[in-house]
Every structure is written in C-alpha cells, then in structure tokens.
Amino acid sequence: MTPFPESDLPIAITMLLLFGAILTIAAGLVRRSFAWPVVLLTLLVVLGDAIAMLLAIVRGGPLRHTLGGWAAPIGIEYVVDALGAFVVVVIAAVSVAVTVYARAAVRAENPDQEVAFLGMMLTLLLGLTGMVLTGDLFNLYVFYEISSLAGYALLAIGDRKAPVAAFRYLILGTTGASFYLLGIGFLYVLTGSLNMADVARLLPTLHNNPALPVAIALVVAGVGLKTALFPLHGWQPDAYTYASSTTTAIIAPIMTKVSAFVLLRLLFFVFGVDLVTRLLPTGSILAWLSAAGIVVTSGMAIAQRDVKRMLAYSSVAQVGYVGLGIGLANPWALTGAVLHILNHATMKCCLFLVAGSVALHARRRTVAEYAGLGRMMPWTFASFTLAAVAMVGLPPTNGFFSKWYLLLGTIRSGSWPLVAVVGASSLLTAVYFFRLLESIYTAPATAKPEAPAGDPEAAMLVPTIALGVAVLVLGLCNSWFVTQVLQPALPAAVRLPGS
Amino acid sequence: MDITALVTGRWPYLFTIVLLLIGLYGMLVKQNLMKKVFGLNIFQGAIILFFIVHAYKHGATVPVLDDISGTDPARYVNPIPHGLMLTAIVVSVATTGVALALLIRIYRTFGTIDEKDLLVRLRDEDPQR
Numbered sequence: 036m037t038p039f040p041e042s043d044l045p046i047a048i049t050m051l052l053l054f055g056a057i058l059t060i061a062a063g064l065v066r067r068s069f070a071w072p073v074v075l076l077t078l079l080v081v082l083g084d085a086i087a088m089l090l091a092i093v094r095g096g097p098l099r100h101t102l103g104g105w106a107a108p109i110g111i112e113y114v115v116d117a118l119g120a121f122v123v124v125v126i127a128a129v130s131v132a133v134t135v136y137a138r139a140a141v142r143a144e145n146p147d148q149e150v151a152f153l154g155m156m157l158t159l160l161l162g163l164t165g166m167v168l169t170g171d172l173f174n175l176y177v178f179y180e181i182s183s184l185a186g187y188a189l190l191a192i193g194d195r196k197a198p199v200a201a202f203r204y205l206i207l208g209t210t211g212a213s214f215y216l217l218g219i220g221f222l223y224v225l226t227g228s229l230n231m232a233d234v235a236r237l238l239p240t241l242h243n244n245p246a247l248p249v250a251i252a253l254v255v256a257g258v259g260l261k262t263a264l265f266p267l268h269g270w271q272p273d274a275y276t277y278a279s280s281t282t283t284a285i286i287a288p289i290m291t292k293v294s295a296f297v298l299l300r301l302l303f304f305v306f307g308v309d310l311v312t313r314l315l316p317t318g319s320i321l322a323w324l325s326a327a328g329i330v331v332t333s334g335m336a337i338a339q340r341d342v343k344r345m346l347a348y349s350s351v352a353q354v355g356y357v358g359l360g361i362g363l364a365n366p367w368a369l370t371g372a373v374l375h376i377l378n379h380a381t382m383k384c385c386l387f388l389v390a391g392s393v394a395l396h397a398r399r400r401t402v403a404e405y406a407g408l409g410r411m412m413p414w415t416f417a418s419f420t421l422a423a424v425a426m427v428g429l430p431p432t433n434g435f436f437s438k439w440y441l442l443l444g445t446i447r448s449g450s451w452p453l454v455a456v457v458g459a460s461s462l463l464t465a466v467y468f469f470r471l472l473e474s475i476y477t478a479p480a481t482a483k484p485e486a487p488a489g490d491p492e493a494a495m496l497v498p499t500i501a502l503g504v505a506v507l508v509l510g511l512c513n514s515w516f517v518t519q520v521l522q523p524a525l526p527a528a529v530r531l532p533g534s
Numbered sequence: 535m536d537i538t539a540l541v542t543g544r545w546p547y548l549f550t551i552v553l554l555l556i557g558l559y560g561m562l563v564k565q566n567l568m569k570k571v572f573g574l575n576i577f578q579g580a581i582i583l584f585f586i587v588h589a590y591k592h593g594a595t596v597p598v599l600d601d602i603s604g605t606d607p608a609r610y611v612n613p614i615p616h617g618l619m620l621t622a623i624v625v626s627v628a629t630t631g632v633a634l635a636l637l638i639r640i641y642r643t644f645g646t647i648d649e650k651d652l653l654v655r656l657r658d659e660d661p662q663r
Contacts, residue, residue, distance in 0.1 A: 173618050173621075176622075177621060177625070180625045180628075180629070184628055184629065184632055187632050187636070188632060191636055191639065195643050195659070196656060196659070198636045198639040198640050198643065199640055199644075199652065199656065201636055202567065202633065202636040202637065202640060205629065205632060205633050205636065206561055206570055206571075206574060206633075209574055209578070209629050210558075210561065210574070210577065212625075213577055213578055213581050216581055216622060217581050217584065220581065220584055220585055220588070223585075223588075223615070224588055229614075
C-alpha cells in the first residue's frame with residue numbers, strides 16, 4: 036500500500052518532526068509568517084503516518100524497525116505495538132488542534148517568540164513520540180532529554196516569572212533524567228544490554244540481585260519526576276501558571292501523560308509484572324503515594340484562586356489516578372490507567388485552551404473573574420463544561436469510564452482506603468469544578484470595558500470545541516478501544532478476563 | 535557487612551558516589567542559582583564517570599582490532615559506555631546552555647540570581663500567593 040515497507044513508519048515520524056523543526060526555524064527566519072504553515076503541514080503528515088501505523092499494527096501485529104540495519108540487541112530498534120501507535124495518534128491529533136489554536140494565541144501573547152515557539156513545539160513532540168516509539172533504554176534517555184530541553188525553552192516563554200519556574204524545572208528535570216541514566220547504568224552493568232526486550236529476557240535470572248531494587252527505584256524516580264507524580268510534582272504548578280497559554284495547552288496534556296505511559300512500559304514490559312508487584316513493593320509504594328497525592332493536590336486545587344493554577348494542581352491529581360492504576364497492577368486498574376492517560380490528554384487540553392482564550396480574549400484569570408462568562412462566551416464554555424464534567428467523571432464522557440475501571444481495580448485489590456480515595460477525589464474534583472461552573476453560568480458578569488464580549492475567533496474556538504466533542508466521542512467509543520487496542524497490547528498477566 | 539571488604543578495589547565507585555553527593559548538596563543547599571548549575575554539572579559528571587569506570591579494564595587497549603591483541607575481548611575496553619557517555623556529555627552541555635540562558639533572563643528581569651532575594655521579589659509582585 037505504501038511505497039516503503041510498513042516497518043519504516045515509526046522512524047518516519049521522528050524524521051518528519053526533526054526536519055520539520057529545522058525547516059520551521061529556517062522558514063521563520065525568511066519570514067515570520069512562513070513558520071506556522073510548515074508546522075501544521077508537518078503535524079498533519081505525522082498524524083497520517085501515525086494512523087497508517089496504527090492500522091498496519093491492528094492488521095499485522097507490532098512493527099519493528101532496526102536503525103542502520105544493526106539487528107537488536109546490538110543495534111537500536113524501534114518497537115511499536117497497537118497501544119504505542121494509539122498514543123502517537125493521540126499526541127499528533129492533540130498537537131494539530133493546539134497548532135491551529137497557536138497561531139492567533141501566540142501572536143496575541145508572545146509575538147516576538149512565534150518562530151522559536153513553533154520550532155520548539157515540534158522538537159518537544161519529536162522527543163515525546165520518540166519516547167513512545169523506541170525499544171532501547173538509552174535511546175529513551177536521549178528522547179527524554181530532547182523533550183525536556185524543548186520543554187524548558189517552551190515553559191520559559193510566558194510572563195516575567197516564567198524563566199524562574201522554567202529554571203526550577205530544569206534543575207529538577209535534569210536531576211530526574213540523571214537518576215534515570217544512573218538506573219539504566221545499573222541495568223546495563225547487571226545485564227550487559229540496553230535493548231528493552233533483551234533486558235526483560237535477562238532480568239528474571241537476576242531477581243535476587245541487590246542492585247536491582249536500586250535500579251528500579253532510580254528509573255521510577257527519574258520518569259516519575261517528568262510525570263509529576265506526587266511527591267515529585269513541585270515544579271509543575273509554577274511552570275504551568277507562568278507559561279504562555281499555548282505552551283501549557285501542549286505540555287500539560289501530552290508531556291506528563293507520555294511519561295506516565297513510559298513508566299507503565301518500563302515497569303510491565305522491562306521489569307515485568309512479577310518483579311514490581313510480587314517480589315518488590317514498587318507497585319504498592321506507587322499506589323499509596325499516588326493516593327496521597329490525589330487527595331492532597333485535589334485539596335490544593337480547591338484552594339487556588341488562579342484558574343490556570345487550579346488546573347495545574349488538578350493535573351497532578353489526575354496523574355495520580357494513572358499512578359494508582361499502574362501501582363495496583365491488576366487488569367481493571369491498569370485498563371483504567373491507560374484509558375485515563377488518553378482521556379485526560381483530551382480533557383486537560385480542552386480546559387487549558389479555554390483558560391488561554393479567556394486570558395487573552397476576556398482578560399480574566401481568577402476564579403472570581405470567571406463569573407458570568409458563560410453567557411458572554413457560550414461556545415467556549417460549552418466545551419469547558421463538557422471537559423469539566425469529564426474531569427469529575429460523569430457518564431457518558433470519557434472520564435467516567437476510566438474512573439469506573441479504576442474503581443473496579445481498587446475494589447478488586449481489596450484495599451478499601453484506596454476505594455475511598457477514588458470516590459472522595461471525584462467529590463473534591465466536583466467541588467472545584469462545579470463551584471467554577473456555578474459562577475460562570477449564574478453569577479452576573481463583571482464588566483471589563485477593555486475586553487470584547489463573545490467567543491474568540493474561529494481559529495481559537497474550533498480546536499476547543501473539537502476537543503470538547505472528542506471528550507464525548509472517546510467516552511462513547513471506549514469499549515472499542517479497550518477491547519481492540521488496549522487488551523491485546525498488555526502482558527497476559529494483567530489482561531481483563533475474557534479478552 | 536564489613537565496610538573495608540566492600541570498599542577495597544572499588545575506590546573509583548566510592549569516588550563517584552562522593553561526587554554525586556557533592557552535586558546533590560550543591561543543588562539542594564546553595565542559594566545562588568549559578569551554584570545550583572555547578573552542582574548539576576558535578577552530579578552529571580559523577581554519573582558519566584560511573585559508566586566510564588565500569589567500562590575500564592586493566593591492561594586493555596582501545597577497541598580497534600590490531601595484530602597484537604587479536605580478537606580476544608579481554609584485551610579491549612568496552613566501547614559502548616564510552617559511546618553512550620559521549621551522548622550524555624552532549625546532553626549535559628546542552629542543558630547547561632539552556633540553564634545559563636535562563637539565568638541571564640532571570641538576572642535581567644529581577645536583577646538577582648540569589649534564591650532568597652528572588653523569592654522576596656517574586657512575592658512582592660504577586661501578593662496573592
């Protein structure tokens with residue numbers, strides 16, 4: 036069907052984004068307005084590539100690409116299963132939506148940094164898609180750092196305080212990456228290999244080695260920092276609050292979710308289900324820390340006055356669900372965790388796009404200032420409401436289904452405090468979102484003469500609405516995704532019965 | 535466990551641990567943001583040394599096949615950690631570059647790179663927090 040072998044589809048994504056980023060900067064140097072079409076075109080091709088990849092995998096099984104013809108485990112290989120391909124499709128789709136939004140938003144907010152912003156955005160996506168596609172532990176480190184470096188640059192674009200928050204994240208993020216590097220150093224010393232499948236094959240003979248728990252702790256801490264898993268989330272609220280709205284809209288939904296996905300892959304496909312749940316308490320530590328994080332950060336979200344800051348804390352809480360699901364490691368919890376990675380990407384992106392539209396268009400930032408906006412910006416807040424309802428977890432939005440699986444998972448695990456946490460956190464989420472929705476729709480608007488009333492222009496409105504609709508569609512299609520994509524891609528020990 | 539037996543013959547590893555801790559100390563305790571960057575570099579350097587120390591073999595040579603050593607793997611140093619660390623050094627240089635660029639931006643905006651002063655100035659600008 037394609038003019039090149041299907042196994043080249045994964046590497047094509049990396050190449051497209053790499054050359055797209057260089058071309059964006061070059062085009063932007065010629066003329067500032069040339070940069071944006073290059074980015075949009077690149078991302079549309081990447082989206083097509085990712086969809087072709089997903090279809091090829093659903094038809095013919097996982098794709099493997101060996102770089103430079105050096106066969107694994109000596110060479111570096113890209114390995115993509117249906118789940119990885121689906122994550123790449125979601126990354127590409129969300130970034131297309133954000134790119135459409137970005138043109139007007141960046142020009143209004145940071146016009147001088149437009150070209151740099153767009154180039155860095157593609158570099159960030161290059162790193163993140165690479166983290167999903169690669170089958171090599173050191174290659175993962177390189178992509179981790181590529182995405183982090185682009186992330187620091189992007190987060191520094193924003194208001195006066197953005198560089199301070201970005202610097203703090205740089206110190207923490209690089210320490211995290213170094214921990215990960217030290218962790219794979221331990222694994223390399225133990226096994227003599229860096230290929231994920233090869234390490235997974237060699238590790239069972241080393242289960243009694245005292246260096247192995249250290250390696251796992253270092254790797255989990257390293258990836259957990261980028262995921263902003265509680266209590267490693269300290270960098271995140273400041274970074275999200277002070278960054279420009281488009282930066283937050285691309286980094287918040289994608290970066291932490293991709294890292295969570297990578298954590299899942301490392302724990303279950305490299306270290307193995309047995310090792311992280313039965314032989315070592317990695318899973319339970321992760322689950323209980325995440326549970327504590329869900330409660331604490333949901334409470335913090337309630338206390339915030341700035342809407343973006345509230346959303347940032349709620350991000351940490353939502354990533355806590357993913358950590359909880361990964362930690363419990365039973366089929367239901369894990370299904371919920373993966374589902375939540377994808378669902379949260381769509382809803383959080385929608386919420387941050389709305390927060391950006393309101394900040395730029397209506398010049399409002401705090402919860403109090405949002406009063407009465409529902410009538411002034413009806414379409415924007417229709418999408419916001421959909422996404423907020425999904426965050427709380429009401430049917431038929433996608434948030435309901437991931438929380439449902441998580442709740443089943445906690446019940447199956449028999450730890451009733453965790454069941455209470457999942458239930459209570461939905462209530463806490465409802466508190467801060469319904470409080471906001473109430474003032475948006477019922478309170479009288481405060482007049483701001485300098486801010487025009489009404490929805491923003493189509494370029495910013497359409498991506499917001501598209502994501503709001505996606506929240507519903509993903510909710511209605513979740514059974515197809517769970518049975519067709521998710522279950523076949525999980526290790527047999529953590530698959531739902533009957534699939 | 536006998537500490538001397540654990541350490542004897544592993545002095546280079548002990549040295550990397552000490553370096554690692556110096557780096558962490560710098561990042562955690564020092565108030566000057568520039569010194570935090572130094573700490574970060576020492577920290578990364580320790581990890582790079584860890585890989586290199588692991589790859590070292592006494593009496594071995596560079597991994598280029600020659601007539602004297604033949605194909606005996608014990609006569610050659612493991613090249614993979616060296617290759618990996620070359621990449622890690624590049625990453626570390628890039629990180630330092632970004633960190634310094636951010637520091638310049640911070641200094642130009644707030645006139646200080648001392649964490650205590652910076653926090654005071656940030657709080658003055660944002661009475662909400």
